Amino acid sequence: MKTVTTTISALPPRLDLPPDAGGGFLGAVRSEWTKLRTVASTWWTLAAATTLLLGGMAIAAVSTRSQHADGNPAAFTSSAPFITGEVMAYLVQWSIVILSVLMVTAEYQSGSIRNTLQWVPDRARMLLSKVAVLVPLLLVLGMVFGAVGLGIAILGLGEFGEAFTTDDAYNVVVGVALYLPMLGVFALGLAAALRGAAQTISIIFVVLLILPLMLPAIGLETVAAYLPGDAGVNLMRGTSHPIYPRPVGGLIVLAWSLTSLATGYLALRKRDT
Structure with a gap:
């Protein structure tokens, strides 16, 4: 008994941390932000997105100017907003897809998802903390890319x-x-x-690009119009879809996003890691 008492008394006192000293949802958000900004893949994908934006705009401008320089009466022409939306939809968005996918799959590949779920066992909190980091980043990035792309398109098309x-x-x-x-x-x-x-990127590629191109060829234009790829293209072009107005296109993309997030949460709840 004397030995046990001595041992217990020799232990350091329990450290009672204040409720806001890390942990909780804000702690999970800070952790996700640290992970996102300190991995090389984040900066590589953002660099790739920037390169695709600049390269796509340059190609569109050079192609348009070269056709008109030859005096072709049927030369392609378009507006700067349209070109900006096209480059974002068919080039830049794929870097954003990869960045978002790697926020989850990289942890599964390295096995660090076990640590993440030990630190943040609440699956909803863990997933929403990733969303809370990703959404503001992409919102700011979208504003910058949209404005820069539009400016380059205006200068390039002339x-x-x-x-x-x-x-x-x-x-x-x-x-x-x-x-x-x-x-x-x-x-x-x-x-x-x-x-x-x-598998995630492959499915997204099919949903965003392949199906919107393939379904109209077999008479399913209406089905294609309600896919996130078709609705998203019109949202970024700044034009309304032939079937529905532009705000509805944004709601369609939002519905797909929330459905996907709910599906991911349910899958996380049903398995350990």
Whole structure:
């Protein structure tokens, strides 16, 4: 008894931390932000997105100018907002998909997901903390990319670009800023459900690009119109879809994102790691 008493008394006193000293939802958010900004893949994907934006705009401008330089009466021409939306939809968005997917799948690949779920055992809190980090980042990135892309398109197209209004320019920048966070949440939720980067990116590629191109060819234009890829393209172009107005397109993408996030949460609840 004397030995036990001595041992217990020799232990350091229990450290009672205040409720706001880490932990909770804000602690989980800080942890996710630290992970996101300290891994090399984040900076590589953002660099790739920037490169695709600049390269895509340059190609569109050079292609338009070269056609007009040859005096071709049927030369392609378009407006700067339209070109910005196209480059974002067919090039830049894939870097955003990869960034969002890797926030989940990289942890499964390295095995660090076990540590994450030990520190944040509440699956909803863990998943929402990733969303809370990803959405503001992509919102700001979308505004910057939309504005920079539009400016480059205006300079690149020059006198060969079609006229557009201030509202058109505003709609494109806002559309890109809204679409990228919703796309990120869509990819994040699907990654949480599937756990693997290859299968997640493959499915997203089919949903965003292949199906919107394939379904109209077999008479299913209406089905394609309600996919996130088709709705997202029109949202970023700043134009309404032939079937529904532009705000409805944003709601369609949002619905896909929330459904994907809910699916990822349910999958996380049903398995250990």
